[in-house]
Amino acid sequence: MLPSTRLQPALNPDNLTHANWQQPGHDTLPVLSVQQVRSLEHAAFAQTDSFLLMQAAGLRTALKIADQIAHSEPHNLRCVVLAGPGNNGGDACIVAGELKRQGLEVALYQVTEEKTGSKDRMQAVLWALAHGVQPVEIQDSAQLPDINTNTLVVDGLLGIACNRAPEGLIKSLIRHVNDRVKQINSQTRHKQVRVIALDCPSGVNCDTGDAPGEAIYAHTTFSYLACKHGLLTGQGKTLTGDLWIDDLNCGELLDELLTGPLTETLEQTSNKPVFGKSILALSRVDQLQRLPLRGHEHHKGSFGSIAVLGGQQGMVGACVLSARTALQLGCGRVALSLLGETDAHLPDVQQQGQTLFLDLVFPEIMNKGLESNLEFADIATIGPGLGQSEEALQMLLAVLEHDKGLHMVWDADALNLLANNASLRARFKHYRSKHPTRALVLTPHPLEAARLLQSTTEMVQADRHAAAQAISERFNCTVVLKGPGSLICNGKSIEINITGGPALGTAGSGDVLAGAIAALLGQGLNEFDAAAFGVYLHGLAVEPTHGEQHGLLISHASEIAVRMKNSLNSLLNQLARHHSQLP
Template identity: 35%
Template sequence: MKTMGNQNDRFGCVYSVAEIRAIETGALSMQLDQANPGTKSLMQKAGLAAANLAIELVGNLPAKILVLAGPGNNGGDAFEVAAILASRGHAVHVVQCGNAVDYSSDALSSLRKAQSYHVQLIDAVALASLPSDWALIIDGLFGIGLKRAPEGAIAGLIRHINQLAAQNAIPLLALDVPSGLSAETGQLAGTDGIAICATHTISFIGDKPGLHTGQGQDYAGQVSVESLGIPSSLFPPAKAHLNTAESLKGILQPRKQNSHKGSYGDVIIIGGASGMVGAAILAARAAQFSGAGRIYCCIPGVGPQYDSLHPEIMFRVPEEMDFEDHHVVIGPGLGTSAAVQALLIGAIKSAKTLVVDADALNLIAADPALAQLLASRTAASVLTPHPLEAARLLQQGVAEVQADRLFAARKLAQQLNAVVVLKGSGSIICKANGDVSINTTGNPALASGGTGDVLAGVTGALLAQGCSAAEAARIAAWAHGYAADELVEQGTGPIGLTASELLPLIRKNLNWLTKG
């Protein structure tokens, strides 16, 4: 999914529903204070912005456009769009799903404007009898305030529209948020929810987290943001941002000529129990491709003496390593024996920086004393759980974690005093103070064994090169996901892409970030 903006956007800033409502309230109060006959309402501005985007999608020639108008202000936005498109010569039909007596004054005004331009008002029953040759469908059923799943006739309409758009390759533009999707969490409302599956979403006032994480990426399509001309002074400092290439430029600096392998840190990878040695080797190779000066692969028990594909990696017995001056990645294929638990305790106590992944996370989840030991660390720590591992750490179900991924990541980061990368669609990178970044790269090609081990190795290498915990996590998540995006674009995947294939492209992405 791609996010677009305009010059008035706070590009990369993401706002909660409560923050959006507060901004809107402030803007409406300012509008009342400064009212004059030529001032456009927020609804009129939203309608104009959406109409302009709609025309970009269908072109300037007259087109047949279907608009869905719900019962609230989102329906008012829909009528405003319909009126503008009709005034520009397009044939517009509106499925009216609300009762006019329940509309706000602004929404009612927009409805009357649409009627004055001879927009065809129809119901869902009439829609079924019309030809399906729409050039564009616009969803204005529900906005950010939806609390429950669409049901009854509205749910049936959404199913019909999704099927109609998919079968006929009709672009589907959602106003503010696809109807049925939570703007806050990126999940469908209700246990058996349904939502509009948009190809494009225009987000009003500010960007919303639910468009970028959880199920949001499957429903929002390409996101653009329209701030409606609201002054910057009404926007609070953002507590969440999109993790984009633009936001990462300048963190990694070009390497100086006068440098050596010691300049870029030593990374110790601890993992690879019997049957899972490949996990540790993948993490070690990822650290090598990501620029660490020296990599030690420490496998508990019996393991290989070297990596024939990458002999640069050194193999050691983990019990003989001094963690104090090293950057430690622990967990890939680690197992959960008492011996490896002792290694984890040593790493938590003394590692210069620490990346905790996979089985190391499970050990911490099972032992409150280990969790407290981790939380007491003063040096940098990064945790990289997938949703099940996060659920174990939080002692709750996976569904509860996924129901509000930002909340889960914030809770975990605060409890364990670490930067947390909650993996998944729209990975959440969260600092202990609650500041969040939502990763914008990655695709289903990463849903295969070993890709998490690669992410852990990349993160450890970036810590070794001097990045802060948050910087390392953000850069690693972006470069890892973008490597998968590039491979899919080239025709490799998403089916069957392997973790090893990511490594050369991750290296390329990290070098690209140093170029400013």
């Protein structure tokens, strides 16, 4: 007889929440490590039978799948359910039994690898048998399942405990699924085979997002109890596909984990930093709280004066992109200092052979010599189009040796010079100790991050959280580690960005982001909030707006900047309406 407890997991799938929400009203999404999820599981097991949780996960997922099939999938759909040796395989057995009960054609394949499995997993097999599903034991590669058109594959091979490359039959099975799905779907515009992963795609490290070997490419992932770090960043974000979270009615326990005694216990027993209180993926409603309201008393001096430094010969456009973005996102004033510039009078148009520049589209952008610009500005964006010449190095040293402490955003070749030059790093460290209260944001992509850490891109991507933490600590700054699921880290807190898409992968996109962060610093946001909100807006710019189905699939950097401005204005209007409704 099952114990009577206050925690009874509901079997209704309607409270599944989409992790990539965009509408106001959703709560911020806490993102947990595997260790924290285990703690949450143990707390739940103290209040209910563990098989009830497995049953709830499987049933709610199966009901959601059946609902999607009823609305969009072909009537002759065949479900191929793959069950591994662990409890993730138990979830798969429950899904198979319920899909069969819903009247679907179901084939259940399991790989036990001579492991007995837990009591719950064995009970899940009995559940499947009781509902008319006979598991097929895969013992060699000759028994791999047929995957043809109009097939739905449910992946329950490996769960959140996976921290190394899959081996043996499971490796072969993952490769077989990926190859067949790619082969079939490449022959038609419509996906004829879809893959749904249970809790996580098999082969993904749920702490880091790394996939060191074969890993399932899922179209949809149902994550149980809470979202895991690795599903939102790096390879994990790509492999996860459309992400849904089901807390299995354990939301109150999760709150206790994040704020109560469970967190204290975790911090005492862990041998590495625990981010229970600090790794978050913020919803739009919380991002809104970061926005500064503008009053009638404000003027251009209230919103920051930005110096954009860089622009070697042939790369002036990078500085212009950054400066234009800063203006479009609300900074008060912006001036360029381009390599080789003098104090000569500005021409009416750009002059051949000179680095003096007049932007005829944005004539508000000024040109100043470096010394004049450092006196003018309170924020500097350093690196767009800079190059790595001796002249570029001297520009950076001049900034760090200037008496006036500026808020700074370092990007692109400024980061490469910092990584490669010991004297520059020494001046950088001295500057930081002299001006500890000034905002400092570094915005590396994975290769630049590897150079800053004297490491490799592969090592950075294998544990993006650790890499972001290490850069933040080494340079005493807030770091934006760019890539799928960009990370924002200041050494104490980490935030995972949930916006974005492939359209961000275009020349000048990073210059736009650097200008955006500088503009937000100029409007009074602290360095962490400016970095996080800038990254959020940057990603939001390529997502669907009203009337669009898919958002931007292909873009150029100038278009991204314009859409960022439009998104910001929309958010500011929402915030103004909210404040007008307050008593």
